[in-house]
Each structure stands twice: as C-alpha cells, then as structure tokens.
Amino acid sequence: MTANEHRTTVWPWIVMAVAGFHxxxxxxxxxxxxxxxxxxxxxxxxxxxxxxxxxxxxITMLGSAMYLWKKDLKWDRRAHASxxxxxxxxxxxxxxxxxxxxxxxxxxWTWDARLTLTAIMFFVYLGYLALRRTTDNLDMRAKRxxxxxxxxxxxxxxxxxxxxxxxxxxxxxxxxNPEGPSMDTSMVITLLIAVSGFTVxxxxxxxxxxxxxxxxxxxxxxxxxxxxxxAGHGITSPDLTGGS
Amino acid sequence: xxxxxxxxxxxxxxxxxxxxxxxxxxxxxxYYNTPAEVQTxxxxxxxxxxxxxxxxxxxxxxxxxxxxxxxxxDIAVSVIHTGTPPQLFSEGIGVVVEGTWxxxxxxxxxxxxxxxxxxxxxxGDYDQDLHTCSES
Numbered sequence: 001m002t003a004n005e006h007r008t009t010v011w012p013w014i015v016m017a018v019a020g021f022h023x024x025x026x027x028x029x030x031x032x033x034x035x036x037x038x039x040x041x042x043x044x045x046x047x048x049x050x051x052x053x054x055x056x057x058x059i060t061m062l063g064s065a066m067y068l069w070k071k072d073l074k075w076d077r078r079a080h081a082s083x084x085x086x087x088x089x090x091x092x093x094x095x096x097x098x099x100x101x102x103x104x105x106x107x108x109w110t111w112d113a114r115l116t117l118t119a120i121m122f123f124v125y126l127g128y129l130a131l132r133r134t135t136d137n138l139d140m141r142a143k144r145x146x147x148x149x150x151x152x153x154x155x156x157x158x159x160x161x162x163x164x165x166x167x168x169x170x171x172x173x174x175x176x177n178p179e180g181p182s183m184d185t186s187m188v189i190t191l192l193i194a195v196s197g198f199t200v201x202x203x204x205x206x207x208x209x210x211x212x213x214x215x216x217x218x219x220x221x222x223x224x225x226x227x228x229x230x231a232g233h234g235i236t237s238p239d240l241t242g243g244s
Numbered sequence: 245x246x247x248x249x250x251x252x253x254x255x256x257x258x259x260x261x262x263x264x265x266x267x268x269x270x271x272x273x274x275y276y277n278t279p280a281e282v283q284t285x286x287x288x289x290x291x292x293x294x295x296x297x298x299x300x301x302x303x304x305x306x307x308x309x310x311x312x313x314x315x316x317x318d319i320a321v322s323v324i325h326t327g328t329p330p331q332l333f334s335e336g337i338g339v340v341v342e343g344t345w346x347x348x349x350x351x352x353x354x355x356x357x358x359x360x361x362x363x364x365x366x367x368g369d370y371d372q373d374l375h376t377c378s379e380s
Contacts (some may be wrong), residue, residue: 031365032365033363033365034364034365034366034367034369035332035337035357035359035364035367035370036332036363039361040363043363061278061295068251092363103331103332104330104331104357105354105357105358105359106330106331106355106356106357106360107329110275110356112275113273113274113275117271147254148374149253151254151255151258152284154259154262162251162273165272165273166274166275167274167275167276167295167378168273168275169275169356169358171358171359171360171361172360173361174361174362174363182361182362182363182371182374183362183363183364184363184364184365184369186365187363187365213355
C-alpha cells in the first residue's frame with residue numbers, strides 16, 4: 001500500500017471512529033443546558049463546523065501565500081481543497097445555525113452582524129471556487145485564486161469578532177472568550193471531542209480532495225499537450241474484417 | 245512595475261475600502277438599541293429594535309398581548325407586545341423587540357429571544373449578572 005492509498009483508505013475509518021464517539025457523547029452522556037434543554041446539543045455540531053471553516057480558510061490563505069512564493073502547483077491544490085471543504089463547513093454552520101435559531105430566537109434568519117458577515121464569507125469563497133473555473137491555464141488559475149485566497153482571510157476575524165465588536169442577536173463566544181469558558185467542564189470536554197472529530201474529517205477530506213485535484217490536473221495537462229482525440233483509441237470501432 | 249507592487253497596491257486599496265465600509269457600516273451593524281437610547285428618541289412611527297433583560301415580576305399576560313419591562317444598565321422601558329412570545333420567553337432572559345416608541349411605551353409586534361453564551365446543566369450555575377449592562 002502506498003502512502004497516498006494509505007491516506008485515502010485509512011483516514012475515513014479514523015473519522016468514523018472519532019465521529020461515532022462524538023455522536024454518542026454529545027447526544028447521550030453530556031447533560032443538556034438548563035435553559036435551552038436538548039436544543040443545546042446542536043452546539044456540538046454547529047460550533048465545530050464554524051471553527052473548521054475558520055481553519056480551512058486559514059489553510060487556504062497559507063497555501064495561497066506558499067504558491068505565490070514557491071510557484072509550485074501542489075500549494076495551489078492544497079489551497080483549493082481547503083477552500084472547497086471550508087465552503088462546505090460554512091454552509092453546514094449556517095444550516096445548523098438556522099435549525100438552532102428557529103426554536104430559540106424564534107426566527108430562521110435575521111440580518112444581524114454575525115449572520116450577515118457569515119453569509120458574505122460563504123459567497124466570497126464560492127466566488128473563489130468560481131474564479132478557478134475562469135481559465136484552463138493551471139498557472140494562471142493558481143495565481144488568480146492565490147491572490148483572492150490571501151485577501152479573503154480578513155473575513156475570518158471579522159466574522160469571529162463581529163459578536164464582540166457590534167451588538168448582535170447572536171451570543172458571544174463561549175470557549176474562545178477572553179474572560180474564560182462559561183460552560184460546564186463536561187460540556188467543554190464534549191465540545192473538544194466534537195472539534196477533534198471534525199478535524200480528522202477535515203484531514204481525511206483534504207487527502208482525498210488533493211489526490212483528486214492531482215488527477216484532474218494531470219488529465220487537463222494531457223488534454224492540452226496531446227493532439228489526438230481525448231479518449232484515444234478507446235472509442236474506435238472494433239475491427240470486424242480480419243481475424244479467424 | 246515591481247513584482248510586489250502588483251500585490252501591495254490592490255491589497256492597500258482593498259483594505260482601505262474595507263476600512264471605510266467598516267466605519268460607515270458600524271451603526272448599521274448594530275442590531276438593537278438599548279432602553280437608554282430608545283428613551284432619547286422622538287415618539288413616532290419609525291420602526292426600531294430594543295433589547296434588554298425581562299425584569300422579574302413585570303410580566304402581565306393577557307389574551308393577545310404581553311406587557312413587561314426590559315432593563316439594561318439599570319434603565320428600564322415598558323413594552324407592550326402583541327402576539328405569542330417565543331418558547332424561551334421568561335423573566336430574566338434577554339429579548340429583542342421590534343416596533344415603535346410612543347414616548348412612554350415601546351409598542352412591539354415582533355419578539356426574538358436572546359440566549360447568551362452560558363451553558364449550564366444546573367440553572368443555579370448561571371451568572372445572572374453577566375448581561376445586566378450591554379455597554380461597559
């Protein structure tokens with residue numbers, strides 16, 4: 001088994017093990033919040049999804065900066081894979097947040113600072129993915145998206161601190177809070193298990209997505225360099241004249 | 245043009261635009277007014293949002309309306325809300341009400357419940373004074 005195969009086949013199993021443990025702890029053993037009741041359990045998926053979106057966009061920034069410095073397409077593939085996964089986590093954060101908001105706040109959506117800025121971040125990174133489809137030239141694509149990948153990171157602190165900088169409906173951070181965590185220790189531990197589960201999921205998806213990008217790029221390069229038909233001789237009609 | 249100029253100039257422009265947006269949007273990004281701010285407003289038809297903690301013992305429920313007092317930083321405003329309050333509405337919790345200020349009472353038709361960032365299995369462990377004043 002090569003290192004690449006190892007990464008893409010073993011990591012999903014690690015994800016399932018950690019996620020299974022996470023689901024068990026977050027839904028069965030940890031006590032519910034006294035005020036919100038069972039609804040507070042949504043926190044154990046909403047919060048890690050949001051943090052992993054921050055992390056993913058941070059890795060996109062690093063990969064983009066590394067590409068601009070080294071001009072090596074492997075950094076572009078890492079930046080791209082992370083952005084795609086980050087968009088997924090941002091979408092997850094928004095959907096899970098809406099499911100949480102309806103029974104607690106009383107509305108699915110409202111234009112407060114945190115929600116608005118998160119929605120903008122989601123669409124800007126969708127724009128990053130769209131920008132990558134504007135050219136087939138790998139170096140051109142990498143350069144354009146790397147510039148956006150570096151600049152777009154300013155949104156992450158903006159989203160995170162929006163609840164502290166402006167009066168918002170969304171509550172302030174519980175764990176990443178300058179005044180220390182304002183939740184029971186059992187809940188902190190559950191949240192940390194949840195975050196590790198989401199982190200291994202991110203790592204597993206990164207391996208898979210980067211591998212896929214490598215193959216996609218190889219196909220693109222072979223299409224651009226070869227003059228023959230794309231499928232080669234695979235689609236020529238079978239030889240019916242000769243033979244026995 | 246030097247290679248870095250291609251990055252530095254757009255970066256400076258974008259950060260500048262963001263800065264201008266931030267400064268100007270700051271008031272728009274504020275989701276609600278405090279009781280103190282609402283009291284200084286002219287009575288009128290313009291819609292605004294008011295937030296504060298529901299004062300214990302102030303809630304009077306009638307057929308289609310709820311009357312209560314919200315307080316922030318020791319300044320209180322009476323609210324008359326038409327409609328069913330959200331599930332989590334209770335004394336001591338933070339609420340945002342949307343409506344108009346008539347000079348004496350806040351007339352609301354939309355209410356959102358604000359839950360704070362505290363999670364406790366035992367209700368006695370909540371820090372009740374954490375959000376008694378939104379401006380520090």
